[in-house]
Amino acid sequence: MPRSVNHVASKARRTRILKLTKGYFGARKNVWTVAKNTWEKGLTYAYRDRRNKKRTFRSLWIQRINAAARINGMSYSQLMGGLTKAGIEINRKVLADLAINNPDAFKAIVDKVK
Numbered sequence: 001m002p003r004s005v006n007h008v009a010s011k012a013r014r015t016r017i018l019k020l021t022k023g024y025f026g027a028r029k030n031v032w033t034v035a036k037n038t039w040e041k042g043l044t045y046a047y048r049d050r051r052n053k054k055r056t057f058r059s060l061w062i063q064r065i066n067a068a069a070r071i072n073g074m075s076y077s078q079l080m081g082g083l084t085k086a087g088i089e090i091n092r093k094v095l096a097d098l099a100i101n102n103p104d105a106f107k108a109i110v111d112k113v114k
Contacts, residue, residue, distance in 0.1 A: 088112070
């Protein structure tokens with residue numbers, strides 16, 4: 001008796017992943033085994049980089065705050081220490097945004113810390 005396989009389901013499964021790999025380079029988009037491996041590896045990178053994004057942005061905020069603080073005659077560490085002593089609870093994300101988009105408000109905060 002011939003072997004019975006559910007070709008409809010297996011083809012649908014392959015088609016779904018091949019659609020997800022559309023736009024990849026070379027065999028990564030149309031050869032089933034290569035496309036499947038690439039897609040799985042991409043999921044791993046996506047998971048990892050969702051966490052790395054948080055580190056990268058914090059680093060960017062610190063650089064921006066440091067640059068703006070030095071323009072106002074203070075270092076990053078002095079500014080952050082002064083904020084703690086003055087009891088000003090403002091996070092790095094907001095401080096970096098103020099430094100870029102509203103330098104006058106940032107200067108007022110630095111003056112309060114001094």
